Amino acid sequence: MARPTVPPILHALRLPLVLTRGGMLAERLLRCFWPLISLVLLVLALLMLGVQDHVPVEAVWATGVVAVVGAGAALIYAFRQFHWPARGEALARLDETLPGRPIQALLDEQAIGSNDAQSAALWRAHQARMAARAAAARAPAPDLKIARRDPFALRYVALLAFLVALLFGSVWRVGSVAEMTPGGTELASGPSWEGWVEPPRYTGKPTLYLKDMTNATLRVPEGSRITLRFYGEVGALNLTETVSGSKETEGSADDPVQDFTVVQDGTIEITGSGGQSWQVAVIDDTLPQITIAGVAEAEATGEMTLPFTASDDYGVVAGQAVITLDPGAVSRRHGLVAEPESRDAIVVPLPMPIAGDRRMFTETLIEDFSKHPWANLPVMIQLSAEDAAGHVTEIDPAPMVLPARRFFDPLAAAVIEQRRDLLWARDNAGRVSQILRAISHRPDGMFRSETAYLRLRVILRRLETYSDYGLKAEQREELAEALWGLAVLLEEGDLSDALERLRRAQERLSEAMKNGASDQEIADLMQELREATNDYMRQLSRQAQQEGQEGEQGQPSENAMQMTQDDLQRMMDRIQELMEQGRMAEAEQALQELQQMMENMRVTQGQGQGGQSEGQQAMEGLAETLREQQGLSDQAFRDLQEQFNPGAQAGESQGNQGRNGGQGQGQSHEGQGGEGDGEQSGQPGSEGALADRQQALRDELGRQQGNLPGAGTPEGDAAREALDRAGRAMDGAEQALRQDDYADAIDRQSEAMEALREGMRSLGEAMAQQQSQPGQGSQQGDMEAQNRDPLGRNSGSNGSLGTPDNLLQGEDVYRRARELLDEIRRRSGEGDRPEVERNYLQRLLERF
Numbered sequence: 001m002a003r004p005t006v007p008p009i010l011h012a013l014r015l016p017l018v019l020t021r022g023g024m025l026a027e028r029l030l031r032c033f034w035p036l037i038s039l040v041l042l043v044l045a046l047l048m049l050g051v052q053d054h055v056p057v058e059a060v061w062a063t064g065v066v067a068v069v070g071a072g073a074a075l076i077y078a079f080r081q082f083h084w085p086a087r088g089e090a091l092a093r094l095d096e097t098l099p100g101r102p103i104q105a106l107l108d109e110q111a112i113g114s115n116d117a118q119s120a121a122l123w124r125a126h127q128a129r130m131a132a133r134a135a136a137a138r139a140p141a142p143d144l145k146i147a148r149r150d151p152f153a154l155r156y157v158a159l160l161a162f163l164v165a166l167l168f169g170s171v172w173r174v175g176s177v178a179e180m181t182p183g184g185t186e187l188a189s190g191p192s193w194e195g196w197v198e199p200p201r202y203t204g205k206p207t208l209y210l211k212d213m214t215n216a217t218l219r220v221p222e223g224s225r226i227t228l229r230f231y232g233e234v235g236a237l238n239l240t241e242t243v244s245g246s247k248e249t250e251g252s253a254d255d256p257v258q259d260f261t262v263v264q265d266g267t268i269e270i271t272g273s274g275g276q277s278w279q280v281a282v283i284d285d286t287l288p289q290i291t292i293a294g295v296a297e298a299e300a301t302g303e304m305t306l307p308f309t310a311s312d313d314y315g316v317v318a319g320q321a322v323i324t325l326d327p328g329a330v331s332r333r334h335g336l337v338a339e340p341e342s343r344d345a346i347v348v349p350l351p352m353p354i355a356g357d358r359r360m361f362t363e364t365l366i367e368d369f370s371k372h373p374w375a376n377l378p379v380m381i382q383l384s385a386e387d388a389a390g391h392v393t394e395i396d397p398a399p400m401v402l403p404a405r406r407f408f409d410p411l412a413a414a415v416i417e418q419r420r421d422l423l424w425a426r427d428n429a430g431r432v433s434q435i436l437r438a439i440s441h442r443p444d445g446m447f448r449s450e451t452a453y454l455r456l457r458v459i460l461r462r463l464e465t466y467s468d469y470g471l472k473a474e475q476r477e478e479l480a481e482a483l484w485g486l487a488v489l490l491e492e493g494d495l496s497d498a499l500e501r502l503r504r505a506q507e508r509l510s511e512a513m514k515n516g517a518s519d520q521e522i523a524d525l526m527q528e529l530r531e532a533t534n535d536y537m538r539q540l541s542r543q544a545q546q547e548g549q550e551g552e553q554g555q556p557s558e559n560a561m562q563m564t565q566d567d568l569q570r571m572m573d574r575i576q577e578l579m580e581q582g583r584m585a586e587a588e589q590a591l592q593e594l595q596q597m598m599e600n601m602r603v604t605q606g607q608g609q610g611g612q613s614e615g616q617q618a619m620e621g622l623a624e625t626l627r628e629q630q631g632l633s634d635q636a637f638r639d640l641q642e643q644f645n646p647g648a649q650a651g652e653s654q655g656n657q658g659r660n661g662g663q664g665q666g667q668s669h670e671g672q673g674g675e676g677d678g679e680q681s682g683q684p685g686s687e688g689a690l691a692d693r694q695q696a697l698r699d700e701l702g703r704q705q706g707n708l709p710g711a712g713t714p715e716g717d718a719a720r721e722a723l724d725r726a727g728r729a730m731d732g733a734e735q736a737l738r739q740d741d742y743a744d745a746i747d748r749q750s751e752a753m754e755a756l757r758e759g760m761r762s763l764g765e766a767m768a769q770q771q772s773q774p775g776q777g778s779q780q781g782d783m784e785a786q787n788r789d790p791l792g793r794n795s796g797s798n799g800s801l802g803t804p805d806n807l808l809q810g811e812d813v814y815r816r817a818r819e820l821l822d823e824i825r826r827r828s829g830e831g832d833r834p835e836v837e838r839n840y841l842q843r844l845l846e847r848f
Contacts, residue, residue, distance in 0.1 A: 045158070199221045293362055309360070317352070371480075382395060406517065732744075733748035733752065
C-alpha cells in the first residue's frame with residue numbers, strides 16, 4: 001500500500017508541532033518526576049544549611065539511606081509512568097486548538113467520488129479551506145498543574161526550603177557530608193579540624209575562627225565558648241586543654257564536636273596531623289561599681305531624690321537600693337520608746353538609662369517614702385549593681401535620714417507624729433488616743449476648719465473602738481491612711497480660699513526657714529507663695545470691681561495701703577535673694593513685713609504706674625520680651641553663620657540684640673557696642689552668655705505671667721496658655737544653647753516668639769472685651785482713637801512704636817493686611833531708601 005503524501009501545509013506547521021511536543025514532554029516529566037525533584041531539592045536544602053554539622057554522624061547516615069531509597073522508588077515510579085509523546089499525539093493536541101479539526105481534514109483522503117470532476121473540485125475546495133485554518137495554528141500552552149497528584153503541596157515545601165538555603169546557606173557545605181562517610185575524601189586528604197571562639201554576647205566582641213589565629217597567644221573574655229570539630233580517621237586528632245577548669249581531658253574523632261568554656265588561663269593543644277596549640281590569656285570581667293553621687297533630698301511634695309553613679313566594663317544591667325532602719329541612731333523618746341515591730345527592708349530598683357552607654361552613667365533615684373513608717377527617721381541605705389555576667393557589687397550601707405514630706409503646721413506635724421508612733425508599734429495605740437483626745441479637747445482657736453476637727457474625732461473614736469478589741473494590722477493601716485489625709489488637710493487648708501492659701505503659704509515658708517529646710521524645698525515654697533499671692537490679688541481685683549471701688553471718688557482710707565503687683569513681686573524677689581544669700585533672719589523679717597502689708601492692702605485698679613492700666617503695662621512688658629527674644633534669635637543665627645563662615649558680618653535690625661546690628665541692641669563682631677543698650681546686657685558671643693540671657697528672659701516672662709490680667713475669661717486663659725508654651729520653648733532654647741546646638745535653639749526661639757505673639761493677641765482681645773463692657777466712658781476711647789498708628793494699634797509708651805492691642809479688631813483686617821504687605825513690597829524696591837530701612841523691610845517680607 002502506498003504511503004500517503006503529506007500535505008505541504010503540514011511542513012509549515014513544524015515549529016508549532018515541535019513546541020506542542022515540547023510542552024507535552026514537560027507535562028509528562030513534571031507529572032512523573034515531581035517526587036524525585038522534590039526529594040532532591042529538600043536534601044540539597046538541608047545540606048546547604050549545614051544541618052549535617054549539627055546532628056550526630058549516625059543521623060546523617062540514616063537520613064542518607066532513607067533519601068537514597070526514596071530517590072530509587074521515585075525514579076522507578078517515574079520511568080513506569082513516563083512515555084515519550086508521539087508525533088500523532090502532538091498533531092492531535094495541536095488540531096484540538098483549531099475549529100473543525102483542519103489538520104485531520106488535511107490528512108484525510110477522498111473516499112468516494114474521486115472520479116467525479118465536480119466531487120473532486122468540491123474536495124479540493126474543502127482542503128483549501130482547511131489549509132487556511134491550519135495555517136493559523138499556534139502551539140497550546142502546556143498544562144503543568146499537578147495539584148491532583150500532590151494534594152499536600154509537598155513540592156512547594158521542598159522549593160521553599162531550597163530557596164531559603166540559597167539565601168542563608170552555602171553550596172560549599174554540601175561537600176562536608178562526604179567527609180562523614182567511611183572511606184570518604186578525608187582519608188585521602190588526611191584528618192582535619194576547625195574551631196571557633198565565641199565570646200559572651202554582652203561583650204559585643206566578634207567570634208574568632210581558630211584556623212585563622214596564627215598567633216600562639218589568645219586573649220579572650222572570661223566565659224568565652226570554644227567549639228572544635230574533628231574530621232577524619234578515629235584517633236587521628238587529639239585535644240588537650242587546661243582552660244575549662246576541669247581535669248585535663250582528651251577527645252578524639254569519636255566525638256567530632258567538643259566544646260568548653262574558658263574560665264582561667266591555660267593552653268589548648270590539638271595533636272596530630274595539622275594540629276596547633278595556643279596559650280590562652282583570660283580577660284577578666286571586672287565587678288560593677290556603684291557610688292552615691294550626692295546628698296539625698298526631699299522635694300516639697302515629699303519625693304526623695306538620690307543621685308548615684310554606676311560603671312562596668314561591659315555595662316550595668318540592673319541595680320537596687322535596700323533601705324533598713326538604723327535603730328541605734330533613732331532617738332528613743334516619746335512614742336519611739338517602745339520596741340518597734342519588725343518590718344521588711346525597703347527594696348526599690350534603681351533607674352537605668354533607656355538608651356546610651358551603660359558602661360558609666362549617673363542617674364537619680366526618685367521615690368516618695370512620705371507615708372512609710374520610717375519617714376524622716378535614721379536609716380541605712382545600701383546600693384548594689386549587677387552586670388550581664390551576673391556579678392553583683394554591694395557598697396557599704398550609708399547612714400541618712402529617710403527624706404520625706406515635712407509638715408510645717410504644728411497641728412499637722414503633731415498628727416503625723418502620732419501616725420508615726422502608731423505605725424512604730426501597736427502598743428502605742430493607747431498613748432496615741434490620749435494625745436489625740438487632748439488635742440481635740442478644746443478645738444477653739446486650734447482648728448481652722450470644722451471638717452478637720454470632725455475628721456479627727458471620727459478617727460479617735462475608731463481608734464479607741466479598735467483598741468478595746470485588740471488593734472489588728474489591717475485596722476492600723478486604715479487609721480494611718482486616715483491620719484495622713486487629716487494631716488494634709490491641716491497643712492494645706494482650703495485652697496479654694498485665696499486668702500487662706502496665702503496665709504498658709506507664708507506660714508509654711510516661715511516655718512521652713514526656721515527649721516533649716518533644704519534650698520530646693522524653700523524654692524518650692526517660695527514659688528507656692530508667689531502663686532498664692534497672685535491668686536489673692538486677682539480675687540481682690542474682682543471684688544473691687546464688683547463692689548464699685550473704682551468709682552469717681554474711689555480714694556483709699558488713711559489706714560489702707562496702695563500697692564501694685566510689681567511692688568509685691570519686687571518684695572518677694574528681695575525675700576528670695578536674701579534666702580539665697582543665707583541671710584535667713586533678714587528674709588524672715590521681710591516676710592513678716594509682707595504679711596502685715598497684705599493684711600491692710602488695697603489693690604490699685606485702673607491706672608498704675610505712669611497713668612497706665614494693668615493690661616497696658618502687661619502688654620508693653622510682653623512686647624519688650626518679644627523684642628528681646630528677637631534679638632537673641634538674631635544673634636544665635638549670626639553665630640550659626642560664623643560656624644561655617646567665620647568672616648560673615650551680620651546685618652542690621654530694629655530691636656536686634658545680636659552683633660553688628662547697627663540699630664539693634666548688642667555688640668559688634670569686633671567687640672564694639674552697637675546702638676541701644678546692648679552694652680548693659682553682658683558680653684555676648686558665646687553659647688554660655690546666650691544661654692544665660694535666654695534664662696534671664698525666661699525668668700522675666702515668668703514674672704510677667706504672674707501680673708497678667710484677664711484671669712477667668714476665655715481670652716485671658718488663652719493668653720496664659722500661649723505664654724506657657726512660650727516659656728517651654730524658651731527652656732528648650734536655653735538647653736540647646738548650652739549644648740552649642742544653634743539650629744535647634746533658633747527653632748525653639750521661633751516657637752517662643754510665635755507663642756508670645758499669640759499671647760499678646762489673646763491679651764489684647766481680653767482687654768478689648770473689658771473695655772466694651774457697659775459702664776465704660778467713651779471719652780477715653782475717643783482719645784485713643786486719635787492716637788493710633790496705621791495698623792490700628794494703640795500708641796505705646798516709653799518711646800515704643802505701638803502695642804498689639806486691637807491689632808486684629810474689625811471686619812476688614814484681611815484687606816488691610818494685603819494693603820500693608822503691598823506697601824512694604826513697594827518700599828523695599830525703592831533704591832533711594834537707606835540700606836538700613838530696606839534690610840528691615842526685606843526681613844519683614846521674609847518673616848510674614
